Amino acid sequence: MDSEVGPLRTVLLHRPGNELKRLTPRNNDQLLFDSIPWVDRAQQEHDAFAGVLRERGVEVLLLADLLGSALDDPRAHAAGVHAAVDGKRLGTELTDALRSHLSGLGSLALAEVLMSGMTFEELPASEGASLVRKMNHPHDFAVDPLPNLLFTRDSSAWIGDRVAISSLAMPARRRETALLDIVYAYHPLFHGTARAYGAHSAPVEGGDVLLLGPGVLAVGVGERTTAAGAEALARSAFADGIAHTVLAVPIAQTRATMHLDTVCTMIGPDAVVMYPLARDSLVAYALSQRDDGALQVAGPEPFLSAAATAMGIERLNVIDTGLDPVTAEREQWDDGNNTLAVAPGVVIGYERNVETNARLEEAGIEVLRIAGSELGSGRGGPRCMSCPITREPVPY
Numbered sequence: 001m002d003s004e005v006g007p008l009r010t011v012l013l014h015r016p017g018n019e020l021k022r023l024t025p026r027n028n029d030q031l032l033f034d035s036i037p038w039v040d041r042a043q044q045e046h047d048a049f050a051g052v053l054r055e056r057g058v059e060v061l062l063l064a065d066l067l068g069s070a071l072d073d074p075r076a077h078a079a080g081v082h083a084a085v086d087g088k089r090l091g092t093e094l095t096d097a098l099r100s101h102l103s104g105l106g107s108l109a110l111a112e113v114l115m116s117g118m119t120f121e122e123l124p125a126s127e128g129a130s131l132v133r134k135m136n137h138p139h140d141f142a143v144d145p146l147p148n149l150l151f152t153r154d155s156s157a158w159i160g161d162r163v164a165i166s167s168l169a170m171p172a173r174r175r176e177t178a179l180l181d182i183v184y185a186y187h188p189l190f191h192g193t194a195r196a197y198g199a200h201s202a203p204v205e206g207g208d209v210l211l212l213g214p215g216v217l218a219v220g221v222g223e224r225t226t227a228a229g230a231e232a233l234a235r236s237a238f239a240d241g242i243a244h245t246v247l248a249v250p251i252a253q254t255r256a257t258m259h260l261d262t263v264c265t266m267i268g269p270d271a272v273v274m275y276p277l278a279r280d281s282l283v284a285y286a287l288s289q290r291d292d293g294a295l296q297v298a299g300p301e302p303f304l305s306a307a308a309t310a311m312g313i314e315r316l317n318v319i320d321t322g323l324d325p326v327t328a329e330r331e332q333w334d335d336g337n338n339t340l341a342v343a344p345g346v347v348i349g350y351e352r353n354v355e356t357n358a359r360l361e362e363a364g365i366e367v368l369r370i371a372g373s374e375l376g377s378g379r380g381g382p383r384c385m386s387c388p389i390t391r392e393p394v395p396y
């Protein structure tokens with residue numbers, strides 16, 4: 001896969017499940033949600049999202065199904081138990097009890113614990129005394145839930161025919177890496193898939209990685225992906241021959257712009273939808289490899305011209321989010337920029353971003369609207385909620 005816009009063939013989604021039921025007003029900030037989603041409605045909205053993709057001929061894979069089947073492999077099962085049990089947090093007594101309980105669970109039940117976590121109250125009774133159990137509230141988490149699994153874009157990303165499993169920056173999302181690692185290592189569908197980048201390297205999240213065109217990546221550097229992460233991703237992409245230029249793009253370290261795809265996504269082979277404030281201020285450092293293998297860093301220069309040069313096109317066309325600055329700010333916050341292309345010029349967007357969608361349509365883009373009142377409470381749109389696995393090449 002070498003673009004953001006070639007006809008989409010296969011995509012990985014996660015239908016939000018019981019992990020969302022763990023969110024309360026006390027923990028939602030730490031778990032990276034802005035409010036408490038109505039879970040049934042979020043599931044309906046997500047089913048409709050998957051429905052739009054299927055109608056367009058896209059094969060939709062669901063993470064919970066893949067994880068459940070991957071865990072049938074005893075090595076995966078052992079890795080799953082290992083990923084769930086945090087000995088430092090639980091102490092010896094509970095660690096032993098939890099480990100033997102989880103080891104006895106079937107694949108689907110273990111998958112459920114890995115995704116939605118476990119409270120102290122739900123832990124199996126253990127023989128000996130545990131200070132940890134006594135001193136924690138019954139509703140505290142012995143295994144943390146992963147409500148952000150829904151944002152499959154961030155936890156893994158395909159570049160060419162390789163998959164990069166992310167090293168996620170926020171503590172609330174770190175354990176997602178282990179789940180994706182199990183799926184890609186043990187699900188028969190992915191046997192033989194080569195990896196790009198290492199899950200244990202410096203932080204890189206898929207929401208920061210844009211495939212601008214064949215051989216050209218843009219990587220946002222901000223709250224989530226670090227400069228060291230972008231550099232390491234570039235080095236490994238050069239070594240694997242899947243990129244010739246990587247543009248490292250500094251983005252403001254705020255919640256509204258946590259990933260590059262919150263301010264810019266591609267809607268056609270030479271066009272993006274972009275937040276006007278970012279349009280004029282974004283810059284890029286261009287990374288490439290010298291003949292002797294050493295890394296070369298140029299810039300910074302304005303992002304749009306650096307992108308056009310790297311892509312070998314005259315210019316990258318821009319459609320602005322919103323209309324006036326206030327509408328633009330509102331629609332950027334509600335993921336108006338975060339479109340998912342199913343083909344060149346055909347994108348999925350949240351229906352609520354009325355002005356941005358109207359602008360896209362004026363420019364000849366087809367917008368497939370989905371509801372996101374509940375899905376959006378985690379601050380993520382159609383691009384964040386999808387991990388494309390295969391796309392057909394764009395006829396350039």
Ligand SMILES: NC(=[NH2+])NCCC[C@H](N)C(=O)O
Pocket residue numbers: 031032033148151153154173206207208258259261262378379380381383384
């Ligand atoms: N690619 C994206 N923009 N993802 C959005 C992720 C939102 C999620 N609540 C987080 O904070 O991590």
